[in-house]
Amino acid sequence: MSSVFLSSSQFPIFCNTTTAVSATKSHRFACQVSPRMSMNQTTPLDQQSPNPKTFLSTITTLLWGKSLPPGLLISTVRTTWNSTWQLMMSQLAPSDSSGRYTRPASKFRLNPPFTLQNSTILHLYVGLPCPWAHRTLIVRALKGLEDVVPISIAGPGQDGSWEFKDIPISNKDRNILVPGKDNANGCRNLKSVYGLKRSGGYSGRATVPMLWDVEKKEVVCNESYDIIEFFNSGLNGLARNPGLDLSPRELKGKIGEWNGVIYPNINNGVYRCGFAQSQDAYDSAVNGLFTTLEVVEDHLTTSRYLCGDTLTLADVCLFTTLIRFDAVYNVLFKCTKKKLIEYPNLHGYLRDIYQMPKVAETCNFSAIMDGYYKVLFPLNPGSICPVMPSGCEHEVLNTSHNRESLSSVNKTMHVSVA
């Protein structure tokens, strides 16, 4: 690569052998030099998006007086990028001293359990990419709580925070949930909703899912597991499907055991891979993840769901990670040892749950992919969203799973559809 100064009277811009740029006060042009294009061919610079290569070259030329030799350029950029990356990651994903991701605890817990009063009006705030919020959408749908707990669906904003947008109804696919406006408070973003809290104020992370008390203007809870337990058993007087119990007394022990394995190694395990800030931290996370997936794959050979014939809250929690696995975690979070589609039992189990009435409507793959690839900037600086793996298409997820045969009593989930 060689550098060329076009003219001392012009603003000196470094050009390599394939790109030449000149700029004068009155007229700015970019010349793309390629074997098929002569130096005389010009394109107005204003019509072009900024070329980061040229930008970098300009900076180095201004600071250094000439272009940096490639080796020095790479090591300078690597050092700068690395420090910036560490800084961004420490904001995005707090870690311990060995670079292991440590998920911040939820601030508002349902402990002791929330008691409904006659005047209570609940509202649920969610975001479609979020696996934790997805849990609450599934339990709400299975229990038939759509009228009792209306929702507002936020989308990720440019800075990664949750925002509301009024999407015209004509653009909405009616069979699938899409982001929209704040139907309870009319706020433009979730931070403002948290800010409306009457008692004590709040300046912490504005996370989804968040259950809101409309009358009292209070955050009821922002911990997904508390919310799904509450939806399962706390609103039966109002639910359309009160008979469905996703946490029956006799299975509570087993559910707890599975959650104790699945949460650290799979649900949070994928984040521990993606947000690892050292090789050791990644190695131990990825090892824990795939060892646990093998254990579950093995278990599902003879068991239809995690705790036997009955779908439970543990399955809901596992499902929302599995449904994102091939589209997001396998690629963006470096969970690369295997794709989910390579596990026949786990993939059949995924399809079994996906095909339950009302579950597919909660899975918006474009929103999921956009949310992760465009927002987690430090992991994907170019924001390029890859093509969706064919295994994640609705048609594939709708193929038969044949897992009914594993049920000792041939149970089919009964979910009343509105």
Ligand SMILES: N[C@@H](CCC(=O)N[C@@H](CS)C(=O)NCC(=O)O)C(=O)O
């Ligand atoms: N432990 C929480 C985790 C919730 C959470 O981390 N939500 C993320 C989206 S996946 C969020 O809203 N992050 C926004 C932020 O941290 O500012 C739960 O299970 O509900």
